[in-house]
Amino acid sequence: MSGEFHDGVVKALSNEALRGHLRRAMDSLIEKRLAVFPDSDELESLRHRCMGIRANALSKLPDLLVHLEARCEEQGIRVHWAETTAEANSIVLEILRSHRVERLVKGKSMVSEEMGLNHALEAEGIECLESDLGEFIIQLAGETPSHIVMPALHKSKQEIAELFHEKFPDIPYSDDVDELTAVARGILREKFMQADAGLSGVNFLVAETGTLCLVENEGNGRMSTTVPPLHIAVTGIEKVVERLTDVPPLLSLLTRSATGQPITTYFNMINGPRQPGEKDGPQEVHLVLLDNGRSRIFADEELQATLRCIRCGACINHCPVYTRLGGHAYGTVYPGPIGSILEPQKEGLERLGELAEASTLCGACGEVCPVRIPIPKLLNRLRWEGVRHDGSGETAGQGKRRKQSQALAWKGWSTLASHPALYRTAVKSASRFRRLLPQQLGPWTHVRKAPEIAEKPLRELAEEEGFSHE
Amino acid sequence: MRLLQREGLRVIFPRNQTCCGQPAYNGGYRDEARRVAAAQLDLFPQSYPIVVPSGSCAGMMKHHYPDLFAGTPWQVQANDVADRVWELTGFLTEVLDLQLKDLGEPVRVAMHTSCSARREMGVANAAEALLGQLQGVELVEQDHKSECCGFGGTFAVKQPEISAAMVGDKTESLRRTGAELVTSQDCGCLMNIGGAFEKQGDGPKTCHIAELLWERTRER
Numbered sequence: 001m002s003g004e005f006h007d008g009v010v011k012a013l014s015n016e017a018l019r020g021h022l023r024r025a026m027d028s029l030i031e032k033r034l035a036v037f038p039d040s041d042e043l044e045s046l047r048h049r050c051m052g053i054r055a056n057a058l059s060k061l062p063d064l065l066v067h068l069e070a071r072c073e074e075q076g077i078r079v080h081w082a083e084t085t086a087e088a089n090s091i092v093l094e095i096l097r098s099h100r101v102e103r104l105v106k107g108k109s110m111v112s113e114e115m116g117l118n119h120a121l122e123a124e125g126i127e128c129l130e131s132d133l134g135e136f137i138i139q140l141a142g143e144t145p146s147h148i149v150m151p152a153l154h155k156s157k158q159e160i161a162e163l164f165h166e167k168f169p170d171i172p173y174s175d176d177v178d179e180l181t182a183v184a185r186g187i188l189r190e191k192f193m194q195a196d197a198g199l200s201g202v203n204f205l206v207a208e209t210g211t212l213c214l215v216e217n218e219g220n221g222r223m224s225t226t227v228p229p230l231h232i233a234v235t236g237i238e239k240v241v242e243r244l245t246d247v248p249p250l251l252s253l254l255t256r257s258a259t260g261q262p263i264t265t266y267f268n269m270i271n272g273p274r275q276p277g278e279k280d281g282p283q284e285v286h287l288v289l290l291d292n293g294r295s296r297i298f299a300d301e302e303l304q305a306t307l308r309c310i311r312c313g314a315c316i317n318h319c320p321v322y323t324r325l326g327g328h329a330y331g332t333v334y335p336g337p338i339g340s341i342l343e344p345q346k347e348g349l350e351r352l353g354e355l356a357e358a359s360t361l362c363g364a365c366g367e368v369c370p371v372r373i374p375i376p377k378l379l380n381r382l383r384w385e386g387v388r389h390d391g392s393g394e395t396a397g398q399g400k401r402r403k404q405s406q407a408l409a410w411k412g413w414s415t416l417a418s419h420p421a422l423y424r425t426a427v428k429s430a431s432r433f434r435r436l437l438p439q440q441l442g443p444w445t446h447v448r449k450a451p452e453i454a455e456k457p458l459r460e461l462a463e464e465e466g467f468s469h470e
Numbered sequence: 471m472r473l474l475q476r477e478g479l480r481v482i483f484p485r486n487q488t489c490c491g492q493p494a495y496n497g498g499y500r501d502e503a504r505r506v507a508a509a510q511l512d513l514f515p516q517s518y519p520i521v522v523p524s525g526s527c528a529g530m531m532k533h534h535y536p537d538l539f540a541g542t543p544w545q546v547q548a549n550d551v552a553d554r555v556w557e558l559t560g561f562l563t564e565v566l567d568l569q570l571k572d573l574g575e576p577v578r579v580a581m582h583t584s585c586s587a588r589r590e591m592g593v594a595n596a597a598e599a600l601l602g603q604l605q606g607v608e609l610v611e612q613d614h615k616s617e618c619c620g621f622g623g624t625f626a627v628k629q630p631e632i633s634a635a636m637v638g639d640k641t642e643s644l645r646r647t648g649a650e651l652v653t654s655q656d657c658g659c660l661m662n663i664g665g666a667f668e669k670q671g672d673g674p675k676t677c678h679i680a681e682l683l684w685e686r687t688r689e690r
Contacts, residue, residue: 006631013635320618324635358629360622360636361496363589377537383498401498410494414502418509420486443630447637448665462483467471469485 008329032260054308071210075272089120101196108132109201131220146327149313198224202235214268238307258312293346315365337365349397356382484513525587528557560593572604574686580649584656621662
């Protein structure tokens with residue numbers, strides 16, 4: 001990972017246009033969010049409430065999932081369980097094959113990105129068409145999402161115009177956003193009608209009622225889940241909430257935190273396939289519930305908070321590191337602060353533990369998280385998990401980031417700093433020989449001068465001025 | 471220390487203090503952090519407030535000591551220390567209600583509140599209120615004021631390119647304000663921002679807010 005992440009960072013930072021574009025986009029998202037939370041007391045009480053809703057659901061997760069399955073099955077939603085992404089892909093493939101599906105339209109789903117579903121299906125000759133505009137754009141470009149809510153955020157209007165011109169040469173060039181949207185809409189409209197099946201994600205699963213809630217703005221989610229005769233929903237096991245009344249506060253906080261919208265244009269609640277006498281809706285609905293490491297995260301009392309996430313992306317929008325890099329540099333499905341706690345746990349610290357270090361722990365993410373995930377604290381915890389060697393705990397790849405030289409350096413430092421007399425001697429020597437100290441301090445001095453060491457340690461100055469020392 | 475003494479406080483500077491343990495804690499080396507932090511706990515035996523002139527050290531002692539020592543023999547002592555920790559500007563405004571008389575020359579100042587001071591200690595307003603009392607100080611505001619400067623302790627060394635990009639943007643926005651002086655509650659940020667200004671060859675001077683407050687209000 002190390003080399004990979006570093007290459008991504010260098011590449012992203014050298015792209016001036018991308019940096020300017022990201023800064024403007026993030027500034028605008030931050031401003032929009034601020035504008036819909038004029039009352040900070042209301043915001044804080046809502047955050048508190050939603051944290052409670054999610055924490056409550058996780059505390060009963062196994063029971064709620066059993067209940068959800070029963071309610072879904074009663075209403076005709078077939079529930080499937082997948083421990084790994086490979087399993088999830090084969091479940092989806094199996095369902096599609098049994099219906100002889102050749103063309104699938106997809107609503108936006110990060111879990112399907114996690115599964116690498118498009119590749120898996122295309123390898124079997126099934127056409128997958130992304131119908132969310134952002135996803136449609138990056139699918140055309142052969143890229144991956146750079147943001148969990150706005151997947152094509154890294155692309156400027158002009159880049160999209162050129163992409164459309166290249167892919168649809170028959171349609172006249174335009175960089176007008178409305179015209180570009182109309183082009184995509186025209187293409188998608190036809191595909192919805194031809195599709196043999198639709199696939200979507202899920203924002204909230206309601207255990208009490210067996211309801212799949214889907215939040216979206218473009219109507220493509222509704223089209224994907226109602227027009228084709230078969231609907232498959234894929235999501236993570238952590239998305240469940242206990243009661244239907246849990247949904248309104250979560251929804252309100254989700255849309256405001258994500259895009260600064262009081263509510264999205266569409267909010268779908270799916271309770272099963274078409275019933276006799278109904279005029280639309282699929283004949284069959286399937287729900288695929290994916291674990292992919294979530295159970296292991298669930299097992300740790302502190303790290304379990306990771307699973308409270310409702311995928312609003314506010315932490316990403318407020319992250320100074322993401323603002324410099326964009327999503328692709330992370331090299332993971334979920335970028336930014338949420339990705340930096342989720343991905344190392346999902347994929348193991350050996351491979352992705354470095355992401356927990358790609359943060360200044362500035363706290364901007366934790367400050368805006370609608371369900372109050374203490375992201376900086378969890379980043380710190382994962383740094384510990386990466387180097388601890390006592391063999392306890394559940395985190396994958398624990399201790400794998402421990403380097404002997406580093407461990408020794410910290411040991412030496414701790415010996416020095418826990419022996420005051422020794423420490424005083426060291427500080428005093430540093431002062432006395434300060435002119436002899438190196439002026440080049442590795443990467444620190446590439447963009448900074450080395451700090452100057454004071455002529456006299458503070459301790460000596462304090463003593464000279466007669467400050468008492470006990 | 472002089473500021474506190476001038477207000478009639480008896481200031482004690484425990485000579486055996488070394489480091490709060492934050493570098494190792496944030497590096498993931500909790501045993502080493504605990505060892506160093508434990509050596510500080512005995513230094514504050516009386517029930518006096520503990521005033522820390524750094525948002526991040528204060529944040530470490532106030533918010534992370536309880537976690538670091540949970541379930542250890544030091545737990546009670548660590549919680550007691552944590553309860554008594556104040557960040558300097560918070561202490562000056564909330565406890566002392568410090569009143570200042572500015573004796574200095576007019577100067578344009580930009581304030582960079584460290585992330586720990588802002589988000590862990592919640593004292594962003596305290597420093598600005600203190601600066602606001604100084605008549606000769608024109609407080610100017612940089613864009614993206616609440617954004618991190620890119621220091622982050624070991625982050626600056628482990629992720630040098632990202633850190634460089636962040637401090638580059640920070641120094642640019644500070645320079646655009648036309649400030650002659652940049653101040654902060656945290657020496658870490660000042661070392662980062664000041665070091666970058668020096669390397670760039672020009673830019674505002676940097677100094678800790680305690681030094682600024684003292685220098686502008688002391689009788690000569």
